[in-house]
Amino acid sequence: MDSSFLRMPDDTEKSKVDREIDANLKRVYSGLIEEDVPDRFKALLDELRRKESGK
Amino acid sequence: MTDSADPRDELTTHLAAMRAFAISLTRNVSTADDLVQESIVKAWTNIDKYKPGTNMRAWLFTILRNTFYSERRKRKREVEDPDGAFSASLVERPGHDARLAFGEFVKAFDTLSPEHREVLVLVGAEGFSYEEAAETMGVAVGTVKSRANRARARLAELLGLENGENVMADIDSTTLAVLGKSETAAA
Numbered sequence: 001m002d003s004s005f006l007r008m009p010d011d012t013e014k015s016k017v018d019r020e021i022d023a024n025l026k027r028v029y030s031g032l033i034e035e036d037v038p039d040r041f042k043a044l045l046d047e048l049r050r051k052e053s054g055k
Numbered sequence: 056m057t058d059s060a061d062p063r064d065e066l067t068t069h070l071a072a073m074r075a076f077a078i079s080l081t082r083n084v085s086t087a088d089d090l091v092q093e094s095i096v097k098a099w100t101n102i103d104k105y106k107p108g109t110n111m112r113a114w115l116f117t118i119l120r121n122t123f124y125s126e127r128r129k130r131k132r133e134v135e136d137p138d139g140a141f142s143a144s145l146v147e148r149p150g151h152d153a154r155l156a157f158g159e160f161v162k163a164f165d166t167l168s169p170e171h172r173e174v175l176v177l178v179g180a181e182g183f184s185y186e187e188a189a190e191t192m193g194v195a196v197g198t199v200k201s202r203a204n205r206a207r208a209r210l211a212e213l214l215g216l217e218n219g220e221n222v223m224a225d226i227d228s229t230t231l232a233v234l235g236k237s238e239t240a241a242a
Binding site for chain 2: 006017018020021022024025026027028029030032033034035039040041042044045048049
């Protein structure tokens with residue numbers, strides 16, 4: 001697991017508004033992260049690896 | 056080192072985050088996917104520059120944002136989706152209690168400069184430390200902090216939220232009116 005994903009820097013210094021903003025940011029971002037990754041990227045990685053082992 | 060320790064095996068675990076970051080920067084899904092594609096190839100061919108044991112996501116994000124900004128500089132006139140693809144990509148999400156407020160938030164986020172979206176995603180959403188964000192963005196830690204504060208202050212203003220003590224409170228309505236159009240002020 002990547003622990004950086006869970007870390008919040010200097011949280012105690014933040015105002016209520018900042019915390020609200022960050023909560024919304026996390027919501028937007030996690031919505032994006034949960035989207036399915038297009039197959040083309042995994043295909044690309046396979047292709048890169050295949051080319052290399054073919055050298 | 057054995058083959059199983061190839062750091063490139065880890066790339067697949069960062070694809071979703073790379074894509075989320077790319078969409079945040081470009082606000083256009085197909086542009087974002089091209090950006091991710093290019094970044095994967097760069098990461099693959101430059102893997103010798105990655106130091107095993109360090110934060111690979113931060114390393115990948117550095118490649119991605121550098122690619123984004125250099126292409127953006129090349130193409131002086133950026134073709135941005137006038138309808139806000141970023142908002143559009145989020146509109147279909149299942150609604151919760153705060154649906155309207157969330158929609159407003161996304162719209163406001165969309166009007167920020169890429170530099171402000173970037174710092175907010177890294178520090179606010181990804182949870183990068185200021186140091187990690189500074190390294191990723193290639194700026195000083197103090198710049199990350201002030202940029203993040205300005206970006207939050209803009210969002211707060213755009214959303215009509217009351218400013219806390221650690222956000223700038225001196226943005227007047229004239230400035231605010233310009234914010235929606237401005238792509239320039241990068242803090």
